[in-house]
Amino acid sequence: MKITIITTNGITTEFNSWPERLQSRGLASRGHTVRAFTYAGTKSWNRERQEVIDGVAVQRLKQSWFSLELWQILLWGSPRPDVVHMQHLSNQFAFCAALACNLRGIPVVITPQGPFHDPFLVADRDRPYNAPPRYQDIIMNPLQLIPALLRRFKPKRHLRNYLTHAPLKMADRIIASSRHERGVWIKLGLNPAKVVIAPNVIDPDWLKGVKAAPKVGQPQILYLGQLKYRKGFDLLARAIPLVVKEIPEARFIFAGHSPIHQYELLKLVEEGGVKDKVVFPGQLSDEEKAAYFLASDLYVLPTRYEGFGIPLLEAMSAGCPVVSTNIPVVNEIIQDGENGLLVPPEDPVGLAKAIVRVLQDETLSNHLREGGRKAVVAYYTPLLIDQLEQLYKEIIAEKRPPNWRTVLRLDRRTH
Incomplete structure (x- = not known):
C-alpha cells in the first residue's frame, strides 16, 4: 500500500x-x-x-x-x-x-x-x-x-x-x-x-543494548514526564517528605522535557526540607531514559490526565514497578495490585503510602514487576x-x- x-x-x-x-x-x-x-x-x-x-x-x-x-x-x-x-x-x-x-x-x-x-x-x-x-x-x-x-x-x-x-x-x-x-x-x-x-x-526492542544508569540512591524513585500540573509533579513533590520520613535513604529523580514549572518544583522540595533528596538530570535521550528505567526501583506518575501513558508501558517493559493515579486511561493500562498500584488523584498522602508500600515489600515489588512485563506484551x-x-x-x-x-x-x- x-x-x-x-x-x-x-x-x-x-x-x-x-x-x-x-x-x-x-x-x-x-x-x-x-x-x-x-x-x-x-x-x-x-x-x-x-x-x-x-x-x-x-x-x-x-x-x-x-x-x-x-x-x-x-x-x-x-x-x-x-x-x-x-x-x-x-x-x-x-x-x-x-x-x-x-x-x-x-x-x-x-x-x-x-x-x-x-x-x-x-x-x-x-x-x-x-x-x-x-x-x-x-x-x-x-x-x-x-x-x-x-x-x-x-x-x-x-x-x-x-x-x-x-x-x-x-x-x-x-x-x-x-x-x-x-x-x-x-x-x-x-x-x-x-x-x-x-x-x-512501544518498540519491543527499545531496551536492546542499554545498560542501567548509575544509581543516585537506594532506593531510587523515578518521575519522567513534562513538569506540568497535568502530570502531577507537584503531588509527588508534596509526597516526598512523607516518604523520606519512612525511608530516609530514598532519592527521587525528576527527568523530562518542557520544565516550565521547575522553579515551583524546587520551591516545593525546599519547603519540604527534601531538596537534597531530589536530582534533576534534565531532558533525556531515548537511551538515557531507558537506562534510568532499568536503574530505578519505582516509577511514579501521579498524573491528572493522560491521553494514553506511554511511559507506563516503558516502565513495565523495563521491569520497573509503577505507581500512578486511578483516572481514565491509566486504569485501562494498570490493573491495581497486578501490574502496578493506583491511588486516588490529588492525594499526596495516599501517593506516599503507595510508594512506601512498594519499596518496603519486596514480594509486592517483584509481583508488580512480573505483572508489568506480562501486561506490556499487548502493547508492542x-x-x-x-x-x-x-x-x-x-x-x-x-x-x-x-x-x-x-x-x-x-x-x-x-x-
Missing part, C-alpha cells in the same frame, strides 16, 4: 518512541511505501526539509492551516496515496489535507491522541476532570459558525475551532487509543461505527501494525467516491 502520514513533529532521528515514528517504521518494514509530512520547525531535530528515516520519505512543510504545498501534493500529486493517516487533533495540516482527500476520494484515518488536550473541549487542560467537557462548543461544520458568532463574537477563535474539528467529520475512521477516548468522540456526535480503538505502543508495535494494515484494507475496499459535500454536511456524525 501507498500510505501517507501527516503529523506535527513526531518523525525524527532523535526520538524513536513517538507514535508516528513507530507507526511509519513498522509499516515501511512490512514493504509498504510510506511518505510523511510534518512541520518544518526551528527545533534541532527539524533541520532537514527532506530526509529518509527508517525507509520513510519525510518532507517538512511550513506550518499552516492552509498549506498550499500540501494541498497541491494531495489533490494532484502522483502517485496517489491509497490512504492518508493524520496524527494529533491540533495538527494544522489536517483541515486542508482532509479536504483534499475528500475531493480526490482518498480514505482518511485520524488518530487525535488525547481529546482532553483540546482547549475547546475542556476548561482546564491541566485538570480536565474538574469540569464536564464542553461538547456543545465544538464546531464541526461551517454553519455552526453563525450561532457561535452570535453568542460570542470571537471570529478567530471560532474559525480555529472549526478548522481543528472539521477533519473528524471528514475522516473514514477515527482511532482512539483507549475506551475512554472512544467514548468522548462518540459523545461528541461521531458515528460509533467509525471510531475504533488501537492503543499506542507489531500488534498495532497488524491492526492498521487491516483497517487500511477495510477503508480502501469501501472505495469512497470523491465527495466535496462532506465538508458542508449539517449533521454531527462522520457518515
